[in-house]
Amino acid sequence: MKIAVIGSTHAGTAAVSNMATLYPEAQITVYERNDNVSFLSCGLALYVRGVVDDPQGLFYSSPEQLQQLGITMKMQHDVRNIDTTNHLIKATNLVTGDDVVDSYDKLVMTTGSWPVTPPIEGIHLDNILLAKNYNQANTIIEKAQNAEHVTVVGAGYIGVELVEAFEKSGKKVSLIDGADRILNKYLDKEFTDQVEDDFRNRGIDLLLNETVQRFEGTKKGVEAVVTTHGRVETDLVIMCVGFRPNTELLKGKVDMLENGAIKVNEYMQTSDPAIFAAGDSCAVKYNPTGEHAYIPLATNAVRMGTLVARNLMGPIMRNVGTQGTSGLHIYDLNMASTGLNETSAQLLGVHVKSITINEKHRPEFMPTSENVQLKVSFHPDTRKILGAQVLSKVDVTQSINTLSVCIQSGMTVDELGFVDFFFQPHFNQPWNFLNKAGLAAAQ
Template sequence: MKVAVIGCTHAGTAAIVNTAQLYPEAEITVYERNDNISFLSCGIALYVGGVVKDPQGLFYSSPEKLAELGVKTNMRHEVVLVDTKNKTLRARDLNTGKEFDDAYDKLIVTTGSWPIVPKLEGIDLDNILLSKNYNHSNTIIEKSRHAKHIAVVGAGYIGIELVEAFQLNGKKVTLIDAEPRILSKYLDPEFTNPIEQSLKDHGIELALGEKVSSFKGEGGKVTTVVTDKGEYQADLVILCIGFRPNTELLKGQVDMLDNGAIIVDNYMHTSAPDVFAAGDSCAIHYNPTGKKAYIPLATNAVRMGTLVARNLVNNTIPYMGTQGTSGIKIYEDNIAGTGMTEAAAKHEGIDAEAVMITDNYRPEFMPTFEEVQLKVVFERGTRRILGAQIMSKMDLTQSINTISVCIQNGMTVDQLAFIDFFFQPHYNKPWNFLNTAGLQALPKLAESKQPVRV
């Protein structure tokens, strides 16, 4: 069996390693256009901020490790053409420019995503950077050493982590986003409001609800970010606007979402025979809505990549879908979320309710008892849990993984009230705060006049 793999990051590495282990007789050839593989891009801010001293720890595989499994890895090779009908591809050696053809029995497409780069005046000025791969991280570190005022465009996870890292490195920082709130895809205002205040308290300038319109410069280098509401001085700009799937190779050959994300079935098959896809190049099954969605996360990627290998020959293990569970630490606050925010549920047209609690995570007779904020979003009619968000100075983020399982299994907010959690004063109260959220939702039952599903 001849297996060709295009791209070798999270999903690609998982697919390759598992395929090699499950099918040792397979001839596996990898095409990767970068000069490194398996870089954990989620660690860029930690590397930039100096938390991670040795960047080699951010790589979890290498061509040498794959070679030990019998895998041939073609580094600095870009696939320029795929013919899914004839099961062939054409690759270009980026070092020599030479092109050659190859054939496959099974094709695994793990081409990932690439940052969105807006077509704006001045976008080609020097010191306007992206934040995606290892080379980007090294450039950011080198350029930021000499920068005095850094502007980060985009208030998602990457943008927020970078502004914190830059501020801790003693830089003046401006955070710009077209949305009126930071992290608006992940958290509701009850959580973003205090985080924004925390950023301001640390001296970070927020320019929210402002759309970047152009960049100004002198001597070929950026000096100013211009928005529809003002201008901001910056001698270094990092673009963190979002990502698009890298799927031009298969355009017109497989089914895709409007944004180009490849649609796969529960077994990671695309609509083309013997062509599989996984990771940031794909749409996923989003359990809260039951629809296909584009949610590029490393956790989704490694699961999907592993399932590609498991289902390469026969359909054995179906994908369970995802809740888009994620977390972030911003200064002293530990934050996590899963599923839909209340705003997202209403935008989707779902008749949603939410319960918000603020409690101490363990008994007040203990020496310390940090406060925890928890919000659980649920559908009014069915009482089905749609999502949850948590924030505390104490790291209680693992509780969101529990809610993720609840959503995965279609549980109701009423069931959450009575789930069996252990009690020990070092860790929690007799009523775990997850139970408490469910209990506080119970009085709303009389209003909705819906029977409790048990």
């Protein structure tokens, strides 16, 4: 059996590592356009900031390790065309320029995603950079050494992490986003207000509800960003406005969402029975709504890649779906979210009720006791939990993993009030704050 894998980031690496063990007789070939595999882009800001001294720690595999498993690694090979009728792949060796034609019995698409680059005037000026892969991270570090004013466009996770990294390294930093607040996809306003206040207190310039109109500069590089409300002089711009799935190779050949994310069934199979997909290139079942959604997270990718390997020869283990659970540490604040918040629910046309509590994370007779802000959203009729958000100076983010399980299992907010959690004064209170949210919702 010939298995071809296109792309080797999180999902691709997880898939081929497992396939090599499960199908030792198979001929597995990986096509990867870069010269490395499995870069943890979620650690990019830590690398830029210098928290990660050895960048090799951000790779959880290598071409050599995969080759040792018996996998054929065609690095720096760009796949140009897929003939799904005759099961043929056409690729170009980016080093030699030679064309390669290969056949497959099973094809695994783990081509990942790529940063969105809006067609803004001047976007191709020097010192306007993207933030996704290892080479781009190295370019950011190199360019930032001589930059005095860094402007980040896009206030999602990577954008705000880079803002923190640049501010801590002594740069003047501006953050631009078209939404009226940062992190709006993950947290509701009462949470993001606290992060924004912290940013402003540290001298970070927040230009929210503004869109970039054009970039100005010379042959030497960018000199200013012109927005709908003004002009920002800068000498380095990092674009972090989102990601799009890398799926052009299969456009019109398998079912996709409008944004190009490949639709897969619960066994990771596309509408073409010979083609499987995983990771940022495809959509996944979103449990709070039951619909396909595009949620490019490393956690989703490695799970999906592993499931591809399990199900390649037949339906063995189904994908239980995702809640889009994620967390973030910015300065002194720890925050995490899962499922729907009020903002995302409104965008999706889903009606939710919410309960917000503010509690000390442990008894106040202890030497320290920090405030925990928790918000739980639930269906007003079924009372099933649909989402949650937490923010605190103490790390209680694992509570969101617990609530992710609650959403996945269909627990009601009333049942949450009486879940069995341990009590120990070092860690929590006799009534865990998760219990207190459930009790408050029942009143």
